[in-house]
Amino acid sequence: MTDLSATTGVTDRPSGTAQEPGRGNGNPDPIRRFLDQHNPETPCLVMDLAQVRDRYRQLRTALPDARICYAVKANPTPEIVGELIAEGASFDVASPGEIELCLAKGAAPESISYGNTIKKRRDIARAFEQGVRLFATDSDADLTNIAEVAPGSQVFCRVLVDNTGSKTPFGRKFGCTPQQAANLLVRAAELGLDAYGVSFHIGSQQLDPAAYRHGIDAAAQVFADCAARGVRPRMVNLGGGLPAGYTETAPPLADYVTAVEQALERAFGPDRPELLVEPGRFLVGDAGVLRSEVVLVTDSCDGQRRWVYLDIGRYNGLAETEGEAITYRLRTARDGDPEGPVVLAGPTCDGDDVLYQRTRYDLPRTLRGGDWVDLLSAGAYTASYSSVGFNGFTPLPTYCVDGDQRP
Numbered sequence: 001m002t003d004l005s006a007t008t009g010v011t012d013r014p015s016g017t018a019q020e021p022g023r024g025n026g027n028p029d030p031i032r033r034f035l036d037q038h039n040p041e042t043p044c045l046v047m048d049l050a051q052v053r054d055r056y057r058q059l060r061t062a063l064p065d066a067r068i069c070y071a072v073k074a075n076p077t078p079e080i081v082g083e084l085i086a087e088g089a090s091f092d093v094a095s096p097g098e099i100e101l102c103l104a105k106g107a108a109p110e111s112i113s114y115g116n117t118i119k120k121r122r123d124i125a126r127a128f129e130q131g132v133r134l135f136a137t138d139s140d141a142d143l144t145n146i147a148e149v150a151p152g153s154q155v156f157c158r159v160l161v162d163n164t165g166s167k168t169p170f171g172r173k174f175g176c177t178p179q180q181a182a183n184l185l186v187r188a189a190e191l192g193l194d195a196y197g198v199s200f201h202i203g204s205q206q207l208d209p210a211a212y213r214h215g216i217d218a219a220a221q222v223f224a225d226c227a228a229r230g231v232r233p234r235m236v237n238l239g240g241g242l243p244a245g246y247t248e249t250a251p252p253l254a255d256y257v258t259a260v261e262q263a264l265e266r267a268f269g270p271d272r273p274e275l276l277v278e279p280g281r282f283l284v285g286d287a288g289v290l291r292s293e294v295v296l297v298t299d300s301c302d303g304q305r306r307w308v309y310l311d312i313g314r315y316n317g318l319a320e321t322e323g324e325a326i327t328y329r330l331r332t333a334r335d336g337d338p339e340g341p342v343v344l345a346g347p348t349c350d351g352d353d354v355l356y357q358r359t360r361y362d363l364p365r366t367l368r369g370g371d372w373v374d375l376l377s378a379g380a381y382t383a384s385y386s387s388v389g390f391n392g393f394t395p396l397p398t399y400c401v402d403g404d405q406r407p
């Protein structure tokens with residue numbers, strides 16, 4: 001095992017100099033090559049920056065007039081933030097820590113959207129001092145704070161929309177009704193703020209492109225309500241929801257874009273609003289591979305399914321396996337050997353640290369302790385969700401490679 005420094009993310013820029021645009025030029029699987037060459041201690045996450053760039057450019061092309069704000073929480077690896085700054089991205093942040101991260105990597109304060117509706121007054125003040133001028137809100141209390149400590153800023157109001165079709169919905173924590181949103185925006189204008197627009201989130205890993213219509217229709221309703229009272233919001237923030245590729249197949253980006261365009265046309269006609277979009281999972285999910293090691297394989301008490309215990313689990317990176325919501329595709333050292341059904345579990349002494357028992361997974365019968373197992377498309381909501389060390393397991397380290405650089 002090579003001496004590697006991670007977590008802040010060692011960038012394994014292979015020594016070659018040629019930088020090739022696009023994807024797949026000469027280096028089909030740079031993550032696999034990194035893993036084979038360096039054999040890093042597991043578990044670890046390896047991100048391919050070239051794939052993140054490629055996704056960003058796809059979205060840029062698909063929604064040319066939308067401002068793209070990367071939802072930093074999906075994967076806050078500094079190298080990823082840096083790459084996206086270089087691509088011209090903006091950022092959706094939720095805390096002073098994420099603002100610091102973006103600014104430290106060179107993001108302009110004007111490129112930062114404080115998208116969390118739940119924030120402390122002093123954190124708003126701090127962001128304002130740092131130059132942030134765009135804030136989400138969904139309550140009177142938060143709006144009052146913004147008006148007082150971030151005077152004159154742009155605000156958008158989050159509405160609660162139907163999350164059906166989402167693998168990981170937001171529940172009811174965020175957002176208000178369109179009517180409340182209109183009231184808040186009118187009040188924002190009275191308080192001297194710029195009543196900029198409306199946001200929503202249709203739920204992460206949203207497999208139904210038509211879901212965007214709920215949010216866009218709600219936004220149009222808020223716009224109309226505000227206009228009747230002399231206030232003219234002009235921006236619709238489409239939020240996140242675009243998918244990554246897990247065991248289920250997700251519709252292609254084009255289907256989402258078509259759904260968004262149709263909904264916009266229907267709801268706004270020629271008065272098309274400014275657009276903002278906040279992709280998290282879509283930009284980084286497919287760009288990461290999580291390498292783990294089999295700790296043990298045991299026969300179950302009832303003799304049915306083997307239990308495969310990995311050194312990655314619910315607390316050191318796989319939080320999204322809760323409820324078996326996200327089902328990662330797997331690759332093992334023994335693919336091709338005869339397979340049988342397994343229960344997959346993590347390494348801690350916590351009874352909930354079981355990854356998949358209802359979802360059917362089959363793994364090679366020859367799999368045994370010490371073998372590696374890769375979880376594919378694991379670049380989003382893994383390292384950023386790992387605990388600070390529950391049960392003595394360290395947070396998930398992240399390495400970055402760049403598939404556009406020659407080996």
Ligand SMILES: *Cc1c(COP(=O)(O)O)cnc(C)c1O
Nearest residue numbers: 071115204240241278279280281
């Ligand atoms: C998490 C989050 C996102 C990103 O959602 P994805 O489904 O990962 O694209 C976007 N906007 C807000 C406000 C969020 O909290």
